[in-house]
Amino acid sequence: MSATATPVIALVGCPNSGKTALFNALTGSRQKVANYPGVTVERRAGAFVTAAGRRIQVLDLPGTYSLRARSPDEAVTRDVVLGRFVGEMPPDALLVVADATNLRLALRLVLELKHTGRTLILAVNMIDIARRQGAEIDLKRLESELGVPVVATVAVRKGGIADLLGQIDRTIDRHAPQAPADWHEPNADELRATHHEAERILKACLARPADASVTARIDQVLLHPVAGILILLALLFLIFQAVFTWAQPAMDLIKNGFDALAGVVDATLPKGMLHSLITDGIIAGVGSVLVFLPQILLLFFFIILLEDSGYMARAAFLMDRIMGGAGLHGRAFIPLLSSFACAIPGIMATRVIDNRRDRLTTILVAPLMTCSARIPVYTLIISAFVPARTVWAGMQLQGLVMFALYAIGILSALTVAFVLKRLVWPHDADPFLLELPGYKLPSVQNLVFGLWQRTTIFLRRAGTIIFALMVVIWFLSSVPGAPPEATEPAINYSIAGIVGHWLAPLLAPIGFNWQIAIALIPGLAAREVAVAALGTVYAIADQGEAAKSALGPVLAANWSLPTALALLAWYIFAPQCVATLGVIRRETNSWRWPAVAFLYMITLAYLAAFATYHISAALLS
Amino acid sequence: MPDSTTIKTLPLGLAAKGFRGRVARVGSPASVGDDAELERRLIEMGFIEGAAVQLLHEGFIGRDPIAVRVDDTTVAVRRRDARLILVDPEG
Numbered sequence: 001m002s003a004t005a006t007p008v009i010a011l012v013g014c015p016n017s018g019k020t021a022l023f024n025a026l027t028g029s030r031q032k033v034a035n036y037p038g039v040t041v042e043r044r045a046g047a048f049v050t051a052a053g054r055r056i057q058v059l060d061l062p063g064t065y066s067l068r069a070r071s072p073d074e075a076v077t078r079d080v081v082l083g084r085f086v087g088e089m090p091p092d093a094l095l096v097v098a099d100a101t102n103l104r105l106a107l108r109l110v111l112e113l114k115h116t117g118r119t120l121i122l123a124v125n126m127i128d129i130a131r132r133q134g135a136e137i138d139l140k141r142l143e144s145e146l147g148v149p150v151v152a153t154v155a156v157r158k159g160g161i162a163d164l165l166g167q168i169d170r171t172i173d174r175h176a177p178q179a180p181a182d183w184h185e186p187n188a189d190e191l192r193a194t195h196h197e198a199e200r201i202l203k204a205c206l207a208r209p210a211d212a213s214v215t216a217r218i219d220q221v222l223l224h225p226v227a228g229i230l231i232l233l234a235l236l237f238l239i240f241q242a243v244f245t246w247a248q249p250a251m252d253l254i255k256n257g258f259d260a261l262a263g264v265v266d267a268t269l270p271k272g273m274l275h276s277l278i279t280d281g282i283i284a285g286v287g288s289v290l291v292f293l294p295q296i297l298l299l300f301f302f303i304i305l306l307e308d309s310g311y312m313a314r315a316a317f318l319m320d321r322i323m324g325g326a327g328l329h330g331r332a333f334i335p336l337l338s339s340f341a342c343a344i345p346g347i348m349a350t351r352v353i354d355n356r357r358d359r360l361t362t363i364l365v366a367p368l369m370t371c372s373a374r375i376p377v378y379t380l381i382i383s384a385f386v387p388a389r390t391v392w393a394g395m396q397l398q399g400l401v402m403f404a405l406y407a408i409g410i411l412s413a414l415t416v417a418f419v420l421k422r423l424v425w426p427h428d429a430d431p432f433l434l435e436l437p438g439y440k441l442p443s444v445q446n447l448v449f450g451l452w453q454r455t456t457i458f459l460r461r462a463g464t465i466i467f468a469l470m471v472v473i474w475f476l477s478s479v480p481g482a483p484p485e486a487t488e489p490a491i492n493y494s495i496a497g498i499v500g501h502w503l504a505p506l507l508a509p510i511g512f513n514w515q516i517a518i519a520l521i522p523g524l525a526a527r528e529v530a531v532a533a534l535g536t537v538y539a540i541a542d543q544g545e546a547a548k549s550a551l552g553p554v555l556a557a558n559w560s561l562p563t564a565l566a567l568l569a570w571y572i573f574a575p576q577c578v579a580t581l582g583v584i585r586r587e588t589n590s591w592r593w594p595a596v597a598f599l600y601m602i603t604l605a606y607l608a609a610f611a612t613y614h615i616s617a618a619l620l621s
Numbered sequence: 622m623p624d625s626t627t628i629k630t631l632p633l634g635l636a637a638k639g640f641r642g643r644v645a646r647v648g649s650p651a652s653v654g655d656d657a658e659l660e661r662r663l664i665e666m667g668f669i670e671g672a673a674v675q676l677l678h679e680g681f682i683g684r685d686p687i688a689v690r691v692d693d694t695t696v697a698v699r700r701r702d703a704r705l706i707l708v709d710p711e712g
Binding site: 066068070101102104191195196209210212216219223224225228229318433435437 | 647648652659662664665666667669670677679680681683685686688692693694695696697698699702
């Protein structure tokens with residue numbers, strides 16, 4: 001360890017050990033979250049100052065049960081610990097975080113880590129919970145048995161890491177040389193031997209084990225085959241309501257705020273390209289990013305609450321069989337449910353899925369879930385083209401069509417997931433092996449922290465991409481402007497207009513005319529924009545709600561029924577939302593997957609529109 | 622010499638809810654490929670010869686997956702994967 005360089009400590013530990021809470025307690029707001037280069041694993045780094053005034057850099061590594069890496073996350077932990085990770089300094093010390101109520105597996109990890117030759121400190125975390133449950137742990141004996149300094153911590157309590165800070169100072173002062181590294185991947189028998197040794201040590205140091213009966217009693221209800229599922233469904237409904245309905249007032253507030261801002265610009269700048277850039281490009285672009293925040297915050301509020309309390313693992317347990325049949329992971333339920341409101345928070349929520357392929361599958365099918373932005377488009381076309389008749393014992397035909405569109409969206413998502421799981425990625429040797437941690441009271445501090453982190457990550461990474469794409473779309477739709485003697489709407493003269501006319505023959509086989517072709521380009525910004533875009537193309541002078549009611553009859557007069565139905569089919573599948581692509585880019589850390597999503601969705605959209613157009617034309621003639 | 626018919630060793634994947642016992646063997650020396658990997662994963666989660674096991678809960682559909690208490694850890698596992706764990710009933 002060099003005397004001048006800032007020492008680097010890496011946090012290692014089993015999942016559910018409270019490692020992240022300890023990281024938060026150490027670093028406070030001095031944290032930075034990014035991605036390790038080339039992989040989708042998050043890199044969480046921070047810094048803190050010890051009591052002796054020494055500055056330490058700390059890295060929170062992904063949780064793992066052993067250094068044998070079975071996922072990209074665990075591979076990062078293994079490589080950073082061993083000093084093999086390119087571009088990452090080998091850590092000067094490892095801080096192993098253990099759950100005091102569940103020491104057995106952590107002790108085995110410590111024994112394995114000793115083979116890496118790194119200096120170790122063991123933090124026995126959540127010691128308060130263990131003591132409350134009646135456990136008596138002889139920390140001094142543990143220290144001598146392991147040959148590693150042992151400190152008790154309570155990460156979520158103020159002052160709970162004081163002992164740890166002191167120990168870190170002492171460890172770094174000792175300047176102990178690194179022991180020779182002789183770690184290799186253990187085989188089954190070596191694992192057994194280490195495990196038996198860990199058991200021996202635990203027996204020697206644990207005078208009385210923790211009493212886990214409270215968790216067991218709660219699980220009698222929450223994991224009950226009937227009651228458990230009902231409680232889960234009620235919870236999922238609550239989450240859905242929150243993201244779908246409760247977020248709405250806040251979203252409206254943000255939208256109104258930005259409209260007001262645009263109004264101010266309206267009053268101060270003369271109409272022209274600059275005015276349009278600021279109001280329709282920049283303000284609308286920023287507004288379109290910020291408007292997602294209420295949904296993201298509400299969704300992650302629930303997710304963090306469920307994770308920290310320990311319930312998330314139970315939800316995965318209950319959902320496993322149902323989701324598995326459709327080729328999805330048990331934890332995909334919350335992301336997909338959120339995607340009914342909007343795929344943006346839904347895709348961000350897929351981080352609860354550890355398995356990379358399951359996560360990718362969920363990310364790729366989330367946009368197919370009928371999101372709320374499709375509703376204005378569906379409503380417009382249904383009210384203009386579907387007669388308000390009653391069929392089959394009192395059911396409204398218009399309502400039936402809307403329901404059918406919803407159902408097809410869900411079914412297509414499940415089908416694509418099935419295809420991906422069975423045909424594209426068939427051999428996935430990742431067994432379902434999930435620890436059900438003891439129930440814990442979530443810490444408010446952690447909750448606020450987690451929400452703050454998700455917000456800044458969204459704004460900084462996804463937000464910048466979404467904003468950039470919005471400005472590009474504005475540019476395509478507004479430049480060049482209409483010439484002074486223009487007779488048609490300005491959009492016809494823009495790049496979007498030119499491209500639209502050029503695309504029209506390609507879209508003619510699915511029944512789309514050139515007006516639709518043009519409208520689809522600004523319609524890439526978001527699904528509900530299609531309504532305003534069609535309004536612009538058909539030169540509807542009204543704005544907002546009045547435009548919708550004026551537009552309906554215009555469409556009914558200009559389009560055939562097969563064309564309208566084909567557009568509905570198109571909208572079930574088409575990737576008319578760059579924000580979705582932006583978030584996929586952020587969550588997968590590459591442009592490949594947004595490209596894959598775009599291509600497969602537009603292909604499905606074309607095929608569906610084609611089939612719908614020709615079949616309905618044949619049936620109606 | 623103990624009568625082998627009185628010790629009803631069975632795969633954990635076939636045990637009923639409420640089962641209590643101890644792990645007799647995990648995997649086998651002849652395990653290859655996916656099974657060998659599964660054996661290591663199970664050991665890492667605490668399924669090791671001599672550990673006390675208790676089958677606490679099972680899923681709603683097809684009684685799968687199962688939640689098993691192994692020593693002081695509770696683990697969810699699919700019955701298909703739990704067949705690699707041979708257990709002896711208590712008592």
